[in-house]
Amino acid sequence: MLMPKRIKYRKQMRGRRSGKATSANRVDFGEYGLMATGPAWITARQIEAARLVLTKALRRTGKLWIRVFPHKPVTKKAAETRMGKGKGSPEFWVAVVKPGSVMFELSGLTEAEATKVLRLAGSKMPCRTRVLAREEMQYEGF
Amino acid sequence: MAYLVEATTRSETGKGRMRRLRRAGSVPAVMYGHGDPSQLLAINAHNFKQLLKAIRGHSPIVELQLDGKTTRCVIKTIQRNPVNDELLHVDFQKVHADEKITMNVPVLLRGTAAGVKAGGLLDHLLREVPVRATIDKIPEHFEIDISEMQMGQSVHLSDLPSEDVEFILPLESAVVSILAPRKIVETTPGADAEAVPGEEAAKEPEVIKEKAAKEEPEEKKEKK
Numbered sequence: 001m002l003m004p005k006r007i008k009y010r011k012q013m014r015g016r017r018s019g020k021a022t023s024a025n026r027v028d029f030g031e032y033g034l035m036a037t038g039p040a041w042i043t044a045r046q047i048e049a050a051r052l053v054l055t056k057a058l059r060r061t062g063k064l065w066i067r068v069f070p071h072k073p074v075t076k077k078a079a080e081t082r083m084g085k086g087k088g089s090p091e092f093w094v095a096v097v098k099p100g101s102v103m104f105e106l107s108g109l110t111e112a113e114a115t116k117v118l119r120l121a122g123s124k125m126p127c128r129t130r131v132l133a134r135e136e137m138q139y140e141g142f
Numbered sequence: 143m144a145y146l147v148e149a150t151t152r153s154e155t156g157k158g159r160m161r162r163l164r165r166a167g168s169v170p171a172v173m174y175g176h177g178d179p180s181q182l183l184a185i186n187a188h189n190f191k192q193l194l195k196a197i198r199g200h201s202p203i204v205e206l207q208l209d210g211k212t213t214r215c216v217i218k219t220i221q222r223n224p225v226n227d228e229l230l231h232v233d234f235q236k237v238h239a240d241e242k243i244t245m246n247v248p249v250l251l252r253g254t255a256a257g258v259k260a261g262g263l264l265d266h267l268l269r270e271v272p273v274r275a276t277i278d279k280i281p282e283h284f285e286i287d288i289s290e291m292q293m294g295q296s297v298h299l300s301d302l303p304s305e306d307v308e309f310i311l312p313l314e315s316a317v318v319s320i321l322a323p324r325k326i327v328e329t330t331p332g333a334d335a336e337a338v339p340g341e342e343a344a345k346e347p348e349v350i351k352e353k354a355a356k357e358e359p360e361e362k363k364e365k366k
Contacts (some may be wrong), residue, residue, distance in 0.1 A: 006349075
């Protein structure tokens with residue numbers, strides 16, 4: 001499963017997930033993408049589950065881009081522990097996504113195939129998702 | 143071919159007023175260029191969406207009609223709501239016939255590559271090519287016939303027609319390639335150095351700060 005190799009601090013605060021995605025909010029690499037339409041913490045396990053679905057469907061014909069990475073550690077206190085005595089220990093890793101984040105992109109499939117497989121991958125996600133195709137012209141940069 | 147966009151001047155600015163404008167079916171826009179003061183505009187959202195569909199695959203040069211005057215402009219930026227694709231704002235830049243501008247020109251592929259039929263993977267690396275030229279010299283799009291491309295072959299920028307057009311990117315940049323079928327290419331942009339996909343990684347990653355703190359006391363001991 002995905003996780004950072006080196007980190008500066010073992011534990012992080014939870015943070016807020018307000019607003020919409022200001023970057024990675026369009027299909028930049030492939031032809032079709034899976035966009036989160038709500039805010040969520042995507043765990044490394046969920047990313048791996050979606051990756052397995054997508055790679056199985058792509059077989060040898062496509063290319064896959066995973067645009068989220070679980071940079072954030074989530075801590076949990078042990079079961080039946082009284083409150084206090086400090087923050088729990090890191091349990092798993094999550095990627096923070098906001099509405100509009102494109103999480104997965106792929107190319108090399110027809111629209112019908114891509115939609116079908118991305119919907120399957122979307123069902124592994126903890127938030128509502130939308131399948132979208134690349135815009136022909138993005139009108140940006142110059 | 144230039145498309146016509148009808149616009150009206152607007153005097154209102156501000157978040158609340160622009161939201162009301164959008165609710166009324168318009169999109170706030172701005173026109174600027176050539177050192178002239180920028181003009182605040184409003185355009186019809188529905189008509190502009192239709193226009194965007196029509197110019198798909200062509201260069202975004204439009205004739206902006208404002209108070210009976212027509213100005214040749216290029217659609218510079220379109221701001222959208224990333225979630226529902228609602229148009230938020232449009233930038234138009236005035237262009238003169240003798241002025242060189244930089245623009246992204248779409249690349250269209252024609253046909254099915256022989257290499258793809260043989261099981262290869264089509265890799266469309268550059269979907270838009272930034273070029274610099276006067277407005278009348280900028281092509282609508284670059285069309286590449288890929289039907290005879292074999293596995294391992296690539297089309298580079300140097301293969302595209304470049305009369306009166308200056309490419310911004312190096313000429314050896316690949317535009318489209320046919321890759322041999324291998325393992326599925328899987329990339330995690332921005333996290334290549336950190337990613338450990340599919341491997342049973344260590345339970346906790348190395349903490350940079352803790353390591354430095356541990357080393358310090360040992361050094362002190364050595365000095366003693």
